[in-house]
Amino acid sequence: MYQCQNYGQCVFEAPNIFHLNDDDKLEHLAEADESERANVENAVDVCPMQAIRIVE
Amino acid sequence: MTEHPVVIVGAAMGGLRTAESLRRAGYAGGIRMIGDELHAPYNRPPLSKDVLSTGVTHEAVAFPSRAETADVEWMLGSRAEAVDLESRSVTTADGTEHSYRALVVATGLRPRRLDFAPTPGRHAIRSLDDAMALRDVLVPGARVVVIGSGFLGCELGSTATKLGCSVTVVTPSAEPMIRPLGELLAHELRTRLEREGVAFFLGAEVIGLDDGVTLADGTVIPADVIIEAIGSDCNDAWLAGTGLDLSDGVLADNALRAVTTDGLAHDDIYVVGDIARFPNPMFDDVPRRIEHWNIPTDTGRRAGAVLGAYLGEGFTEAVATPFAPMPSFWSNQFDIKLQAYGLPGLADEAGIRILEGDLGGEVAVGYHRDDRLVGVVGVGLKAALLPYRQQIAGGA
Incomplete structure (x- = not known):
C-alpha cells in the first residue's frame, strides 16, 4: 500500500509537479511552490493508492 | 433564529469531499456528517486487495483529515431512517431529528x-x-x-x-x-x-x-x-415518500441538485457519489450512475461548489458551469493492470477494436459509439492512453 502504481491521476490535477514519462513511470518535483498547494492537495485526493503525502 | 447546519448523510469519501469543497467555496457554517459505519471515511479499493492479504487496519486506509474540515460534526454509527423535506429534518435510527438548511445525499451502495x-x-x-x-x-x-x-x-x-x-x-x-x-x-x-x-x-x-x-x-x-459479488443496491430507503426520483439511485441535474419525479430540482438538496444519477455532457444528456472510484471525489467537489454558492453568492453562475467529469477506473488482477477512461459500456457492439498493442500482451482497446471514442481500456499501458483520454474528453 501507499506505493505509487503510476496511475497518473495526479498529473491531471497538478501538471506542473507530476509527470508520467514515456516508460509509464511517475516523476515529480521534490518541492512545490506555495502557489501549487491547491493543485497538489487535489492530486493527493485523486491518487487511488493514496500514495501522495505533503510534507511541510 | 438558530442557523441549522448543512447535513451530509453518508460519511464516506463522497460526503468528505463535499464537506471539503463546501469550505473551499467559502461556507463557514456548521456541517454535520451522519454515517452508519463506525469508521471515519476510508479508501475502499484496498478492501479487495491489501486489506485481505496484509494486516492493515483502519488507520492505514483512512483518508487524511484536513484543517478546514476539523470542525465538522461527526455522527458515526447513526443510520438515517427518514427525511421530511417540508420541515427540513433528517431522522436517525435513535430517533434524533437533525434540522438542516441544506441536505447532501451521499449514502452510496450496499452489496446485493x-x-x-x-x-x-x-x-x-x-x-x-x-x-x-x-x-x-x-x-x-x-x-x-x-x-x-x-x-x-x-x-x-x-x-x-x-x-x-x-x-x-x-x-x-x-x-x-x-x-x-x-x-x-x-x-x-x-x-x-x-x-x-x-x-x-x-x-x-x-x-x-x-x-x-x-x-x-x-x-x-x-x-x-x-x-x-453480484452488484450493489442503492441506500435510498430513507428517501422514500419524498417525491425525489429514486428509479435508479437518486436523480440529479448537472449541478447535482436532487430532482423530483415531476422534474423539479431542489436548490437545497444535492446528490453525490455512487448513488447520484446525473447527466454528463461529455457523452450525452442521459442521467447515469457511475460506480467508479473517481466519482465520489468529482461529484463531491461539484456539489460543494454549487451548494457553497447557494449558501453564499454566485449561485446562478455555479449552476451554469458545465460539469463533465472523466470516468476513470483501474483494476489489478494478478499481474494484469487495467486502466480505463470514459464509459466503455456505451460502445456499439461493432465499435470495439484494438487501438494499439496486441491482445495477448500490452494493449489499448477503444470503445466507439457512432464512430466516436467513448472509452479506452489499457492492459499494462498508461502514458499511451493519454491521447485517447484527450479524445474522449474532446467530444465529437
Whole structure:
C-alpha cells in the first residue's frame, strides 16, 4: 500500500509537479511552490493508492 | 433564529469531499456528517486487495483529515431512517431529528445479496468490517467460490488465489467483466485468469447454497467460503415518500441538485457519489450512475461548489458551469493492470477494436459509439492512453 502504481491521476490535477514519462513511470518535483498547494492537495485526493503525502 | 447546519448523510469519501469543497467555496457554517459505519471515511479499493492479504487496519486506509474540515460534526454509527423535506429534518435510527438548511445525499451502495436462507460461510464486501471478516477465512487451501464476475469478483478471485485458496468464479455472464469491457477483451482476460489458476463456470445460474454452491444444471461446487459479488443496491430507503426520483439511485441535474419525479430540482438538496444519477455532457444528456472510484471525489467537489454558492453568492453562475467529469477506473488482477477512461459500456457492439498493442500482451482497446471514442481500456499501458483520454474528453 501507499506505493505509487503510476496511475497518473495526479498529473491531471497538478501538471506542473507530476509527470508520467514515456516508460509509464511517475516523476515529480521534490518541492512545490506555495502557489501549487491547491493543485497538489487535489492530486493527493485523486491518487487511488493514496500514495501522495505533503510534507511541510 | 438558530442557523441549522448543512447535513451530509453518508460519511464516506463522497460526503468528505463535499464537506471539503463546501469550505473551499467559502461556507463557514456548521456541517454535520451522519454515517452508519463506525469508521471515519476510508479508501475502499484496498478492501479487495491489501486489506485481505496484509494486516492493515483502519488507520492505514483512512483518508487524511484536513484543517478546514476539523470542525465538522461527526455522527458515526447513526443510520438515517427518514427525511421530511417540508420541515427540513433528517431522522436517525435513535430517533434524533437533525434540522438542516441544506441536505447532501451521499449514502452510496450496499452489496446485493442472493435470496437464499442464511448459511455460514457467506460473505459480501463493501465495508472495512466486511473485508476483515473475509480476511480471517481466506486461508491456504480454503475452497472459495466467488459468485459474480465483475471487477470486484475478479479482483477477489485474484487475491484469494494469491493467498493459497482454491478459487472458482460462478457467473451468469458469457465472460467475466463482459458488460463494461465487451467480448474481445473479456475473453482474453478470462484466459489469463484461468492460466493463474482461477476456474470459471460461465452462463451458470445458482439455485442453492446449502452444501456448497448448487447450479441449475445440477453441478454442486464444494465451498468453504462463498463470496457474493453480484452488484450493489442503492441506500435510498430513507428517501422514500419524498417525491425525489429514486428509479435508479437518486436523480440529479448537472449541478447535482436532487430532482423530483415531476422534474423539479431542489436548490437545497444535492446528490453525490455512487448513488447520484446525473447527466454528463461529455457523452450525452442521459442521467447515469457511475460506480467508479473517481466519482465520489468529482461529484463531491461539484456539489460543494454549487451548494457553497447557494449558501453564499454566485449561485446562478455555479449552476451554469458545465460539469463533465472523466470516468476513470483501474483494476489489478494478478499481474494484469487495467486502466480505463470514459464509459466503455456505451460502445456499439461493432465499435470495439484494438487501438494499439496486441491482445495477448500490452494493449489499448477503444470503445466507439457512432464512430466516436467513448472509452479506452489499457492492459499494462498508461502514458499511451493519454491521447485517447484527450479524445474522449474532446467530444465529437
